[in-house]
Amino acid sequence: MVNITFDSSEDIVYDINGTTGVYNLGDIAWTLASTALVWIMIPGVGFFYSGLLRRKNALSMIYLSMMTIAVVSFQWFFWGYSLAFSDGASHFIGDLRYFGLKGVLEQPSIGSSRVPALVFCVFQLMFAAITPMLAIGAVAERSRLGPLLVFVFVWSTLVYDPIACWTWNSNGWSARLGGLDFAGGTPVHISSGTAALAISLYLGRRRGYGTERLAYKPHNTTYVVIGTVFLWFGWFGFNGGSALSANLRATMACIVTNLAASVGGLTWMLWDWRLERKWSVVGFCSGAIAGLVAITPGSGFVGAPAAVLFGFMAGTVCNFATQLKFIFKYDDTLDIFASHAIGGVVGNVLTGLFAQASVAGADGVTVIPGGWLDHHWKQLGIQLADSVSGMSYSFVVTTIILWAMHYIPGLRLRCDEETEIIGVDDAEMGEFAYDYVGLDTEIPIRGEYNGTPTATGGSREPPHSQSLQESELEKVTPA
Structure with missing residues (x-):
């Protein structure tokens, strides 16, 4: 039985093995509310990615967002939480003390003594x-969906859990070294953005890479905006909730989060305006996401003036980083490496420069030496070491995975050419993001062109997505 009572303020008083303490109900409520806020970000990513793609692949990204929630929820229950946050963790990864969430209930969490482990578990x-x-998101338009179930489980186990352990577990090497990462610059953004680069290189370029066939605009800009709204909204829980308490530090985290997103969006949009003299909503949304990524590691350590620089640098550096794929000839469909990996590094570096002991101490508990602003010069080196690692x-x-x-x-991720032509939604799911798309079935035209077998799309996509220009289709000899 859970041995708890209540004090005069109705907060929970616990007594575990002779150790007593108090769980603040306000802190628990804020952490659980933040859990719901971060949850809504996941389909937000799906909508954001979906809107940027062609409509024949629109549903797959939304599906993947829900699939990821389900797979990782099981993985976290199975052994993910234990591998990341067990008390007996090594400097690199945890043990299986909490396998199957055994014993994860009323005892104090490793993140804060003011909330129980069960609350911390569901938040993380x-x-x-x-x-x-x-x-x-890097698999967009060219991957089989089934093997991704396995990939997500394995990747979460072998990549996310160790990085989360060394960053946030008090036994982790980066945490012991003094690394500052409030809400996931390295475990979330650098790890995912770099993984997206690895996935892009493994899958190779999409059919028609470098031609007009892939010179399409986002099929649903409204989805991009909706996804950004979900992400921006949820990020208050992502960063503010990482304080694990309803206090001044959480409030500051929310303020700098909103400010960095705003400045990042404006900065990216203005950089794009200089090229085409158009006010791009996609550009604004991209910049807002970059600003949110960059402020994530520093949100509990920096003040509002620094957040303006976080947003400006993220909107600038990430905007120009989108050109890396053209320089190095890799097909990062959704610019995940540029926005998340590069944005995460920008955030980690700026945290090393502008972290303040006074901001971190706003919760009345946290004590840090600060960054360069507090004359703690080696903090930048620690941040760089964590980022590179x-x-x-x-x-x-x-x-390797x-x-x-x-x-x-059966586990190869790359889809075949026909799937890429007709779209992942049709080939892998048999469903579509919009009813009207399903009414106009795309039947591949098979034949030969100059002796080479061909398969082209029908009328679902405009001519740029077809394997041959309309003028060339006359030359195709039916099979």
């Missing part, structure tokens, strides 16, 4: 669930 589950969804580890292990699955029958 949301971070574990959104991270692989950010990464697998997270990026290197995620890229190498993700690549992908190629291991490549040689296991």
